[in-house]
Amino acid sequence: MTYEEQPEQGEAQPAPPNEPALSALSLYPQEWALFLDIDGTLLDLAETPEAIVVPPSLPFALQALSRQLDGALALVTGRAVAFVDPLFAPFHFPVAGLHGAERRDAAGRLRRALIPPAFQEMKRVIAQEVGAWPGVLVEDKGAAVAVHYRLAPEREGDVAEAMQRYLQEAGPDWILQHGKLVVEICPAHASKGHAVEAFLGEPPFSGRRPLAIGDDVTDETMFGVANRLGGQSVRVGTPSGKTLARASIPSPARLREILAALAK
Ligand SMILES: O=P(O)(O)OC[C@H]1O[C@H](O[C@H]2O[C@H](CO)[C@@H](O)[C@H](O)[C@H]2O)[C@H](O)[C@@H](O)[C@@H]1O
Numbered sequence: 604m605t606y607e608e609q610p611e612q613g614e615a616q617p618a619p620p621n622e623p624a625l626s627a628l629s630l631y632p633q634e635w636a637l638f639l640d641i642d643g644t645l646l647d648l649a650e651t652p653e654a655i656v657v658p659p660s661l662p663f664a665l666q667a668l669s670r671q672l673d674g675a676l677a678l679v680t681g682r683a684v685a686f687v688d689p690l691f692a693p694f695h696f697p698v699a700g701l702h703g704a705e706r707r708d709a710a711g712r713l714r715r716a717l718i719p720p721a722f723q724e725m726k727r728v729i730a731q732e733v734g735a736w737p738g739v740l741v742e743d744k745g746a747a748v749a750v751h752y753r754l755a756p757e758r759e760g761d762v763a764e765a766m767q768r769y770l771q772e773a774g775p776d777w778i779l780q781h782g783k784l785v786v787e788i789c790p791a792h793a794s795k796g797h798a799v800e801a802f803l804g805e806p807p808f809s810g811r812r813p814l815a816i817g818d819d820v821t822d823e824t825m826f827g828v829a830n831r832l833g834g835q836s837v838r839v840g841t842p843s844g845k846t847l848a849r850a851s852i853p854s855p856a857r858l859r860e861i862l863a864a865l866a867k
């Protein structure tokens with residue numbers, strides 16, 4: 604198993620194309636744990652959060668791969684955990700949701716994030732104010748709220764300004780998370796990197812090398828953890844900025860092809 608060495612731990616570089624990065628999974632399945640982002644990684648991006656399409660064969664490929672890895676496969680997403688299971692039915696994979704703020708481990712134990720009453724009220728006000736702008740969508744995710752402007756890109760500045768204002772109101776327990784044509788307010792204590800570390804502290808993930816695959820800035824924390832722990836990091840698509848990922852795959856469609864081949 605050979606990988607290109609990186610110059611410095613933590614130093615962001617453009618990721619070189621390196622699809623063979625995934626072949627280690629089939630060569631040494633007992634050594635690896637796989638952490639997969641959903642939107643823009645496993646699934647093509649869609650115009651709205653609800654419009655995503657899950658190819659029918661994908662859940663079965665993931666299940667076969669999970670079995671090869673003795674269950675050491677987890678989904679690590681900005682979506683809420685409750686949203687994820689129906690996507691990958693009939694399977695229930697270990698999953699970290701809301702960028703790591705909630706997590707269901709391999710034993711099925713779910714750690715939820717609290718939704719304080721003040722945050723509940725703030726989501727209502729955001730939906731009322733920002734949700735009234737044509738083309739702007741407010742996604743209530745429980746302990747996080749996302750405002751999407753994919754259908755109204757000219758509203759980027761307005762959305763950023765409004766969410767910054769709401770963040771001030773929410774206080775220090777919350778952070779802004781920028782994504783692909785979306786700005787979110789999420790719990791500050793969590794990150795995808797922390798979620799990957801938490802999985803790696805438990806069976807069947809413990810003792811394995813993490814392979815993290817994602818497409819967006821929120822995935823950079825799990826790339827950093829994977830690199831630090833002797834694993835591998837893969838960014839899907841062409842990153843707009845620099846990335847900690849050590850390899851890249853051109854598209855979700857290509858990743859699905861590779862995963863399907865590995866699952867056989
Ligand atoms: O961490 P991920 O699994 O990648 O989730 C990140 C966010 O994905 C979703 O928004 C993005 O995908 C939508 C559907 O393709 C797209 O319409 C939107 O523009 C993207 O930002 C999801 O709606 C968010 O809740 C996730 O945090």
Ligand SMILES: [Mg+2]
Pocket residue numbers: 640641642643644817818819
């Ligand atoms: Mg993504």
